[in-house]
Amino acid sequence: MLNKLFFCALFLSLSGCAATQVDYIKVEKLDPYSTDKLVIDGVEFNFKDISNNxxxxxxxxxxxxxNSELENRYREIEFLVFIDERGYVRHIKVYKSTGLENLDRKIVHLLTNKARTKIWLKDGKPEWIVAQQKMVFIPE
Structure with a gap:
């Protein structure tokens, strides 16, 4: 009985760890000055570069x-952020990884569950957008 209870508790704890999945995609270097539309998986989105904003x-x-998470090395991540009409982050697609899957998962989890942006308006109506974001992590 105790073994079954332990196994059940272990299974539930591990299933919670795997809840955040990192979606990696291959994208050539995006040029935000040449495009304001982006087609991903057959769907067209308005595109913004928010890296410096x-x-x-x-x-x-x-x-x-x-530092231990960074393995004492400079790390950077670049990703596309799917932002809904209310300003909530709905999905993230990583196209340049930090090289550490656990760190990527941590960043994606925090942003998709807690981050919020301003509402994006087009012709006075809120809309979904896809934004490019880059983050840099430097060990102390």
Whole structure:
């Protein structure tokens, strides 16, 4: 009986760890100045480069990364953020990984569950957009 209970608890704890899946895609270097539309999986989205624009985030969670997580190396991640008409992050597709899957998973999890941006308007109506974002992590 105790073995079954232990196995059940272990299974449930491991299934919770696997809830955040990182979606990796191959994308050539995006040129935000040459396009304002992006087609992903057959769906066209309005495209914005928000890498250098920190004032669009209404709430950006504090991503705490320790030197041990970075393995004492400079790491950067680039991804596409799918933002809905209310400003919530709905999905992230990573196209340049940090090289560490656990770190990628942590960043994606925090952003999809907590981040929020300003509402994007087109002709006075809120709309979905896809935005490019880059983050850099430097060990102390």
């Amino acid at each position: 920190e004032n669009i985030w209404v709430y950006l969670p504090n991503i705490t990364v320790y």
